Amino acid sequence: MSILVVGSVAFDNIATPSGRAENVLGGAATYFALAASYFTSVRVVAVVGDDFTAGHEYVMTKRGIDTRGIERATGKTFRWGGHYTDNLNEAKTDFTELNVFEQFQPKIPKEYLDTEFLFLANIHPTLQTSVRQEMNGVRMTGGDTMNYWINKTPRELAEMLRIVNVLLINDTETKMIAHESNLPRAAQKVLAMGPQALVIKHGEYGATIFFRQGAFGIGHHPFRAPSLPIEEVRDPTGAGDSFAGGFMGYIASQGEVNREVLKRALFYGGVMGSFAVERFGTERLQSLDRDEIDARFQVFRELTHLE
Amino acid sequence: MSILVVGSVAFDNIATPSGRAENVLGGAATYFALAASYFTSVRVVAVVGDDFTAGHEYVMTKRGIDTRGIERATGKTFRWGGHYTDNLNEAKTDFTELNVFEQFQPKIPKEYLDTEFLFLANIHPTLQTSVRQEMNGVRMTGGDTMNYWINKTPRELAEMLRIVNVLLINDTETKMIAHESNLPRAAQKVLAMGPQALVIKHGEYGATIFFRQGAFGIGHHPFRAPSLPIEEVRDPTGAGDSFAGGFMGYIASQGEVNREVLKRALFYGGVMGSFAVERFGTERLQSLDRDEIDARFQVFRELTHLE
Numbered sequence: 001m002s003i004l005v006v007g008s009v010a011f012d013n014i015a016t017p018s019g020r021a022e023n024v025l026g027g028a029a030t031y032f033a034l035a036a037s038y039f040t041s042v043r044v045v046a047v048v049g050d051d052f053t054a055g056h057e058y059v060m061t062k063r064g065i066d067t068r069g070i071e072r073a074t075g076k077t078f079r080w081g082g083h084y085t086d087n088l089n090e091a092k093t094d095f096t097e098l099n100v101f102e103q104f105q106p107k108i109p110k111e112y113l114d115t116e117f118l119f120l121a122n123i124h125p126t127l128q129t130s131v132r133q134e135m136n137g138v139r140m141t142g143g144d145t146m147n148y149w150i151n152k153t154p155r156e157l158a159e160m161l162r163i164v165n166v167l168l169i170n171d172t173e174t175k176m177i178a179h180e181s182n183l184p185r186a187a188q189k190v191l192a193m194g195p196q197a198l199v200i201k202h203g204e205y206g207a208t209i210f211f212r213q214g215a216f217g218i219g220h221h222p223f224r225a226p227s228l229p230i231e232e233v234r235d236p237t238g239a240g241d242s243f244a245g246g247f248m249g250y251i252a253s254q255g256e257v258n259r260e261v262l263k264r265a266l267f268y269g270g271v272m273g274s275f276a277v278e279r280f281g282t283e284r285l286q287s288l289d290r291d292e293i294d295a296r297f298q299v300f301r302e303l304t305h306l307e
Numbered sequence: 308m309s310i311l312v313v314g315s316v317a318f319d320n321i322a323t324p325s326g327r328a329e330n331v332l333g334g335a336a337t338y339f340a341l342a343a344s345y346f347t348s349v350r351v352v353a354v355v356g357d358d359f360t361a362g363h364e365y366v367m368t369k370r371g372i373d374t375r376g377i378e379r380a381t382g383k384t385f386r387w388g389g390h391y392t393d394n395l396n397e398a399k400t401d402f403t404e405l406n407v408f409e410q411f412q413p414k415i416p417k418e419y420l421d422t423e424f425l426f427l428a429n430i431h432p433t434l435q436t437s438v439r440q441e442m443n444g445v446r447m448t449g450g451d452t453m454n455y456w457i458n459k460t461p462r463e464l465a466e467m468l469r470i471v472n473v474l475l476i477n478d479t480e481t482k483m484i485a486h487e488s489n490l491p492r493a494a495q496k497v498l499a500m501g502p503q504a505l506v507i508k509h510g511e512y513g514a515t516i517f518f519r520q521g522a523f524g525i526g527h528h529p530f531r532a533p534s535l536p537i538e539e540v541r542d543p544t545g546a547g548d549s550f551a552g553g554f555m556g557y558i559a560s561q562g563e564v565n566r567e568v569l570k571r572a573l574f575y576g577g578v579m580g581s582f583a584v585e586r587f588g589t590e591r592l593q594s595l596d597r598d599e600i601d602a603r604f605q606v607f608r609e610l611t612h613l614e
Binding site for chain 1: 517536567
């Protein structure tokens with residue numbers, strides 16, 4: 001079944017201990033869409049400027065991604081510059097130029113209204129909520145957010161939490177939303193605010209999915225997926241969005257949501273994140289095939305599998 | 308097969324967000340011995356003072372632990388006081404009174420010389436090395452260390468690394484020894500210094516075992532075990548030593564060292580660590596039975612197990 005992602009398309013300047021790259025295609029929606037495209041058909045709603053060329057669009061369309069929902073506005077595309085020092089878990093922002101993204105009002109093409117799965121990448125929570133309300137036929141909605149919205153728009157975020165089925169955030173964001181320093185307790189508090197499931201991404205330590213009691217009819221025991229020890233993380237940018245793309249894309253490909261599907265989805269999330277960081281920007285996500293992905297899924301499985 | 312632990316026995320004052328405890332029996336050797344005692348027969352070499360009573364000794368002997376190697380010296384037992392704030396991963400030391408531990412010279416009783424498995428808890432690396440040299444018949448040696456020795460006695464530590472088969476340390480210690488911020492690369496550097504295997508304890512995120520190429524004839528792919536999301540960590544003191552006790556104790560109980568044994572040992576390490584933190588001091592480790600331990604092992608297994 002198909003999935004729609006609503007979020008940012010950007011051009012990034014990135015510097016890491018492994019090198020640097022300028023004006024590379026990025027943004028949450030781009031990473032998500034590329035990662036999810038190996039599992040299911042993907043549709044994108046985003047906004048870009050005059051500097052977004054046919055070549056940039058082809059990065060997505062050659063992966064079969066439906067780009068009809070990418071609006072062309074007058075001006076420049078969102079630009080972000082950041083660098084990483086030895087702590088690759090944390091990006092330091094050098095600059096943010098919102099450009100056409102500042103006035104982004106997601107417009108859902110009529111042809112997209114039948115999409116069964118929806119991912120609301122990190123944008124203003126009010127926009128996230130209104131997109132969800134427009135998409136009546138959606139079976140499952142995933143969402144992301146960030147510290148900025150947690151601090152600045154807690155009320156709008158609380159509304160958003162009521163309309164997502166699965167929230168995908170990191171440890172720090174979970175603790176911030178819950179005002180609670182113990183992670184499992186913080187997870188329960190976030191679940192009490194709305195989502196049926198909460199995926200907490202632990203960076204190099206993998207991810208945990210927590211369930212609200214009775215959610216999806218599958219009990220409430222959490223489940224963990226490891227991440228792969230990687231000797232050279234070239235560029236961590238987009239790892240979280242690629243994780244979300246693998247996670248949601250796999251679920252959409254299965255059509256039904258049960259415990260085993262969610263467990264495998266968590267592993268596929270880690271797999272796509274691990275590919276993303278091997279090269280700068282979206283380079284690695286453009287050149288994969290499903291066999292490579294499934295081979296790495298087996299490596300992830302072996303990493304924690306007892307006979 | 309039996310295992311010998313050489314390390315500290317102490318009385319601890321502990322304060323955590325869940326409460327406080329004073330003069331509770333602790334020390335690395337105590338936590339290790341209690342945790343390992345559920346798997347195999349355990350012998351202890353340590354030093355205590357006049358304040359170590361028959362009641363304290365009975366905590367160990369009622370678990371079947373052989374305490375003949377605990378030397379009685381004139382003076383007071385090692386005392387440590389520490390507290391934890393919201394970040395339960397890091398103890399703040401309030402005081403350290405080494406007392407009789409300051410002059411600790413491990414004396415191995417003759418009856419212990421045939422012990423097959425050895426664990427060198429965190430003491431001066433030169434003492435660790437000399438214990439290993441005395442124990443000719445040992446089949447496998449595990450060891451621990453800490454930032455103090457990494458900084459103050461790097462040469463002595465380097466010698467110790469050549470005599471241990473498995474080193475069990477945390478992320479920060481691994482990066483400090485290797486002078487390398489990428490964890491998998493740091494692990495390879497530490498392995499190049501001597502150990503065949505390196506267990507890195509990630510606290511609430513579980514643990515990873517890295518292997519030197521060809522070690523134990525089992526290839527070099529790392530393996531990860533999760534830790535359990537715990538809503539109330541009452542007292543993290545001794546979690547790492549309890550982990551080591553579960554890990555080494557399980558290996559000793561199996562007699563042979565192969566990949567599957569090491570994998571299960573990593574899970575049992577996590578299991579014993581998870582019990583240790585449920586109560587203050589060694590309380591929980593005193594009152595377990597093997598059924599409870601194996602039930603939790605299954606919970607850990609389910610936590611990452613794909614059908």
